[in-house]
Amino acid sequence: MITQSGPSPDGYDPRADRDLPPASGRGDPHRVPEHFPGVSHHEPIGLRRRLALNRMGTFDWDLDRGFMDLDPGALEVFDLRPDEYDGAPMSLVCRVPPEEGIRLDAALSQALQAGTSSYGAYFRVRCRDGTPRWTHSQGRILHDADGLPYRIIGIVREASGELADSALLHSLQKERQRQTVMVQQVTVALSRALSVADVTRVLTGIGGARRFGADGLLLGLTAGGRFEVIAVAGMGGDVPEEMLTSQLDDTLPLSEAAVSRRPSFLGSRGELLARYPRLRPYGEVLPTGSSSFLPLIAQDTVIGALGLFTTEPAVQSTEARNLALALAGVVAQSLQRATLFDQERELATGLQATMLPRRLPEICGGEVTVRYHPASVGRDIGGDWYDVIALPQGRTGLVVGDVQGHDTHAAAVMGQLRIALRAYAAEGHSPETVLVRASRFLAELDTERFATCTYVQADLKSGALQVARAGHLGPLVRDGARHVDWPEVRGGLPLGLADAFGHDHFPETQLFLEPGSTLLLCTDGLVEQPGRDISAGIDALSAAFGAGPEKLEELADRLSAHLWAEPGSEDDMALLLLHRPAGSGAATTPRLRLHVHQADPSGTAEVRSALRRTLDQWRAGEVTHDVEVAASELIANALTHTESGALVSVELLPDTPRRIRLEVEDRSSSWPRRRSPGETATSGRGLLLVEALADRWGAEPRGSGKALWCEFVVPEMPEASARVR
Incomplete structure (x- = not known):
């Protein structure tokens, strides 16, 4: 309870009559109690009881402390028990619906900003049993010697009786329904706006101005002593x-609203031009009707101003003005939240950018380009990264990877892992060794994060590519004829998990990049979208890759813009393209090298699958089946008759x-023997x-050891058929 040593400058003494008991009859909001227990017919009735008999109560609001004292009569009006109210105005939200609270706040804010000494408003409360109750609040605003408000003394009363069956009630209800719809529409539309750009799209998009009951609007922000308009809708021409x-300054309406922190409401364009002569040369741009210029204030800070225009002149009612102020408050809160989001996102993406390579090294015999996009929604940053590493003997290391998670911890782990992997690669280790050491490094970081990665060691002089991957997407290759292939590359577990499960093996696959061909590496943010199978994303990437421009930079822009930027893309994305120009280097031989382990029962099937894809890329035609069968027989011969695996080269x-x-190499020195199996023999026909x-x-x-080899003549394809493929 708030106390004061004496009467206020306005003549009110809050000490008077504070200790009287509450009124009875709390159950029925419409029943007026006829008497109080223990009170005779002729006994004097105190002030509090007089108010309670008329369904009326008082409040005392200390603005500095944010404490509002409600007497028992006021608690009755709000249908609250004493233990349900703690003195904080926000405690009333259990009885005052949000849209009604916005109107009350707008009425009070307008009175405080205008410096008036009183305010009043009708509103509804929702009783304990769910029924609505019309209520009226009226307050006297007390100011100190400097003119600053410090306290509000007022009354609240039930108003259902005075409004029942009246034209005023019908009008109020209809207007409030319209205003409620407007508040809900604006609130819902802005609730999905994350950035300042999102807010401006809501205000300038279809139905943007109509949500505010206007035909046009202007939105501006303050920054560094200047006012900048960032959104325009419904004007008669270009501003x-x-x-x-x-x-x-005060020469323009929006700027004046921001400087003075006070709204202004004008009935027509003529009134607007008379008040602001600076606008006269541009009068044709402005709508002919009324206008409202509202300061956007969030947490007592002016961040901008909102201008609303109509095509019809009108004198705006108090309710309409209060609604406009309430909507301006919603816009101000959204803009403040969006500005903070933009600042956090800029900081996050800046941090991510500092952890990626600042520049790419010059590579001999080829061209490389990269693209990185942070997540399209949210403020989090991710762990996607790329790297291009100059290696000994003119080779180049290419890395694309993704650390689990979308937060600063993922970015920090990414930065450490990228540097470690770069160091291992620069020492000249093979791709498998690089990934083994990187996995061990990540496991020793004492983090629960794992990472996927694809590492390619490229010799652009010969076109040879040594590829190893750890739970990541393999590369795509587009040749000079725009044929796109997704070669099968064996891989291991993600980095970090490989050590935890004791499977730190990352088998290498040798590919060949023909002159005129382009290699693509990417993270799953380019091919994976919520609700869509990743294979559909890979198919879309393959189609876009094959139909993309020839120039590498244009191709990178096309892929990142048209695939990653599709609606629903939420993940960050890293993309790397390597192009080997046509005619670069000496004439070389396309080659595929695969290793089949002795105890790997699926190795032969994987070799056959890789052979099919490679031979299709080489346009081997009908001889493909013969090569597959021969490879299967030679691999089976090596695994059956030797104690080693088989190294397959094509x-x-x-x-x-x-x-x-085709060559199949093993570590046995025993020479193969041709056999003559009988009709019922189950083996011995491989070499035949x-x-x-x-x-x-x-x-x-x-x-x-030794190597068994065989050669197949590739039939020439008709020229027309070659062009079709």
């Missing part, structure tokens, strides 16, 4: 450039006619099949 940015020899050479299918075959000794 002149010199009017979009101005000094903060080359496209540039002779005329073209030939495909190879001899029957291949044009040539043989065996060669190697330093640590």
